[in-house]
Amino acid sequence: MSEPLAGRVALVTGAARGIGRASALKLARAGCDLVANYYNSHAEAEALCAEVRGLGRRAMAVAGSVGDPASVEEMFGEIRTQFDGLDIVVSNAASGVLRPAMEMKLKHWRWCMETNAFALALLAQHAVPMMARGGRIVAMSSLGSQRAIPHYGFVGASKAALEALVRSLAQELGPKGIRVNTVSAGVVDTDALGYFPNREKLLAEYAERTPAGPKLTPAQVADAVYLLCLPEAEMINGHTLFVDGGFAVSG
Numbered sequence: 001m002s003e004p005l006a007g008r009v010a011l012v013t014g015a016a017r018g019i020g021r022a023s024a025l026k027l028a029r030a031g032c033d034l035v036a037n038y039y040n041s042h043a044e045a046e047a048l049c050a051e052v053r054g055l056g057r058r059a060m061a062v063a064g065s066v067g068d069p070a071s072v073e074e075m076f077g078e079i080r081t082q083f084d085g086l087d088i089v090v091s092n093a094a095s096g097v098l099r100p101a102m103e104m105k106l107k108h109w110r111w112c113m114e115t116n117a118f119a120l121a122l123l124a125q126h127a128v129p130m131m132a133r134g135g136r137i138v139a140m141s142s143l144g145s146q147r148a149i150p151h152y153g154f155v156g157a158s159k160a161a162l163e164a165l166v167r168s169l170a171q172e173l174g175p176k177g178i179r180v181n182t183v184s185a186g187v188v189d190t191d192a193l194g195y196f197p198n199r200e201k202l203l204a205e206y207a208e209r210t211p212a213g214p215k216l217t218p219a220q221v222a223d224a225v226y227l228l229c230l231p232e233a234e235m236i237n238g239h240t241l242f243v244d245g246g247f248a249v250s251g
Helices: 018-029 042-054 069-079 106-130 153-176 191-195 199-209 218-229
Strands: 009-012 033-038 059-063 088-091 135-142 178-185 240-243
Touching: 009 018, 018 033, 018 042, 018 088, 018 218, 033 042, 042 059, 059 069, 069 106, 088 106, 106 135, 106 153, 135 153, 135 218, 153 178, 178 218, 218 240
Parallel strands: 009 033, 009 088, 033 059, 088 135, 135 178, 178 240
Antiparallel strands: none
């Protein structure tokens, strides 16, 4: 009972820090071996893998840019040198340009869409052939997919595209025993939030308006990822699970 995901292999992108790291550790503690993808946080990814190995699991760190087809192909080539299959994919890596939409250029649109939405398609195309016994794909979104947040327009649009893609993949992959869902998190005080020019305002508004409490942690978001990976979530497919303490329904 303490290891309900024993024997599974999980790939978590953007695993070195924040929600990705918390999700990787949560899955490892539940019994998963881990593939930890990172972009430029090599030391942090290796430290995570060392911690996972300390739990008695296998772990490997793999560099790669998830929105770049050549990089993703190379990444999966490395994965196949150590793992014959995958059971769980957490598409967590994200990036974007934070500025008013009226100031954005085509290159900003492409960066947001490729890293935050197209990446999920790339990951699925490479991972599904390795998921012979079925599995779970969980994509990380945010409230900006449905709400207008200052300086977040292009990122929010890419997250909305991501959620639409999740629904299509859920329909396509369901017959293969693969469930595809989204976790949409509220305001989490991670390193990424430090890039927001209105960080303090976002945190203050979240603390004031959230019925379940003033703070949302990476570990609490990781708990939702874990729930969607459990056998008991077999019939949850194409769903967006909000993890925001009730912020979105509070006006």
